Amino acid sequence: MPSLRDLIHVETQTGDPVTNGTITVTPQSQAVIIRWPRGGFVWNRPIGVLVDRDGQIERLPIIDVTRYAT
Numbered sequence: 001m002p003s004l005r006d007l008i009h010v011e012t013q014t015g016d017p018v019t020n021g022t023i024t025v026t027p028q029s030q031a032v033i034i035r036w037p038r039g040g041f042v043w044n045r046p047i048g049v050l051v052d053r054d055g056q057i058e059r060l061p062i063i064d065v066t067r068y069a070t
Contacts, residue, residue, distance in 0.1 A: 009033045012047070024052040028059075 015027040028048050034041045048061040 007035055009035075014050075017052075022054055026050040026052070 010030065010032050013029050013031065015029070017024050017026040019025075026049065027046065028050065030045055030047045032043045045064065046062045048059050051058045051060060
């Protein structure tokens with residue numbers, strides 16, 4: 001019998017960086033992957049961007065305001 005770790009997996013991905021002048025922006029996303037013997041489910045969401053300005057790296061989170069809507 002598979003364990004819970006074999007069924008559910010969370011991973012963070014980093015996209016291709018985009019440079020404009022001295023600023024480089026790199027997107028980040030997170031995926032939750034659920035697998036079972038006859039299929040699976042994947043949920044992706046953006047989580048933030050990394051901004052590199054002259055060697056100073058800052059992470060700006062992306063806030064999903066629809067999660068807070070009532």
